[in-house]
Amino acid sequence: MAEAPNVTVYSTPTCPWCDRAKAYLAQQGVPFKDVDVSKDYNAAMEMVRLSGQQGVPVTVADGEVILGFDQARLAKIAAKYAGPKRPPLGIMAADAEEYLSRHPELAEKVPAGTKGVYVGKIRPQTVAERAGLQPGDILTSFAGKRIRSMAQLDQMVDTLKAGDQATARYLRDGADQSVILQF
Structure with missing residues (x-):
């Protein structure tokens, strides 16, 4: 079984790339914490401290920072944190x-x-x-x-x-x- 996840997505409600990153993680079965930096100043400052960036999305998993919608790197997170995979019909x-x-x-x-x-x-x-x-x-x-x-x-x-x-x-x-x- 996958270990307890520690995945956070810093986002804003108007960011289409944020929506894509969150949808991708959800589709892959990865539990994550969604933090709206447009409403939480402290979270925004934490995101900047972690990433050095003011743009969203920023995804953080166990200290690894992913800027934007980087599907290849998000796939590595999914492989690590996704729940059990449904077996194929076949x-x-x-x-x-x-x-x-x-x-x-x-x-x-x-x-x-x-x-x-x-x-x-x-x-x-x-x-x-x-x-x-x-x-x-x-x-x-x-x-x-x-x-x-x-x-x-x-x-x-x-x-x-x-x-x-x-x-x-x-x-x-x-x-x-x-x-x-x-x-």
């Missing part, structure tokens, strides 16, 4: 409707107009493999919502964290089945 797939239209021999085995995600391959040691999904399965719903495309499934999976569960419904050899996916 499928190589395509939109079912489009895939089946190009492979009529497979389309004969499923109900006409089937929408979802056609599973082509399963990567080893992933959520999909542990759940027993197989190549040829067609995912039709995820977390209680119908899925019509790989892009939609990707968006839904991206909302999950390590430890979350989601139920997936799928067609295998024309039969409707379900499985709980443990992330």
Whole structure:
């Protein structure tokens, strides 16, 4: 588990680069303290003392000072402080409707107009493999919502964290089945 973070972002509410730095850290799962230097004079002076700069954003992690939005250096902070990473779903797939239209021999085995995600391959040691999904399965719903495309499934999976569960419904050899996916 990552050690207790000591990450501070000195920012102002009108700074777009500040927003980018904070959004990047949040997206990477890095807890941080947001300090608005436009409202806190002492914090502004502390930022200048640490960085030698009056411009924002300034990100400080264990004494390391990052000026501006330096994604490469912020990524190093993220690698150190991010919480547990969600394991990958682990499928190589395509939109079912489009895939089946190009492979009529497979389309004969499923109900006409089937929408979802056609599973082509399963990567080893992933959520999909542990759940027993197989190549040829067609995912039709995820977390209680119908899925019509790989892009939609990707968006839904991206909302999950390590430890979350989601139920997936799928067609295998024309039969409707379900499985709980443990992330």
